[in-house]
């Protein structure tokens with residue numbers, strides 16, 4: 001597990017807990033000394049009390065539906081557009097600007113749209129086609145040690161819509177079935193990070209550290 005010296009103020013991180021793999025994120029975030037506390041976020045009141053947000057994997061359509069029906073969607077969208085946010089898998093889908101294919105809802109899926117990318121859902125097939133891929137991740141601590149990318153009914157980023165704003169953070173190192181080497185699986189745009197894989201399902205907290213440091217730096221710049 002990665003340990004780092006404190007440079008910035010500790011942050012309180014929320015994990016969207018409407019559905020999906022949120023507890024695993026909370027556990028890994030709580031291993032980091034940079035995090036004062038990681039908590040579940042389910043409504044507008046709770047989101048107002050965190051410095052940064054993680055949107056976990058799960059089912060993007062279900063999460064959107066719950067957020068909308070409970071009246072949480074506007075506060076969630078406002079947060080995503082103004083504060084550090086990281087989406088993993090279904091979270092990445094929700095953060096994208098456009099969904100091109102895959103799944104049942106296709107073009108009319110409700111999205112938070114913080115990342116100028118287009119997404120293909122379920123790009124690798126069904127749950128059975130889940131796999132683990134070693135990844136080089138830009139900015140990761142001890143980057144020579146590949147990150148274990150766990151892909152479960154994962155999306156891929158099929159197009160970057162704004163190449164000036166969006167930075168590629170990880171790509172597949174080889175072909176996986178029909179999905180070719182070089183396919184983009186993690187990106188960053190300003191205060192938003194997105195990954196197609198599930199770092200919360202590993203014992204490696206380096207992606208969480210990467211996000212938390214990114215959030216701390218971004219917050220420190222805003223406070224200046």
Ligand SMILES: NC(=O)CC[C@H](N)C(=O)O
Pocket residue numbers: 056057058059060061088089090091093103121122152153154155
């Ligand atoms: N593991 C995941 O988060 C899968 C994402 C899911 N296929 C979706 O479309 O939302």
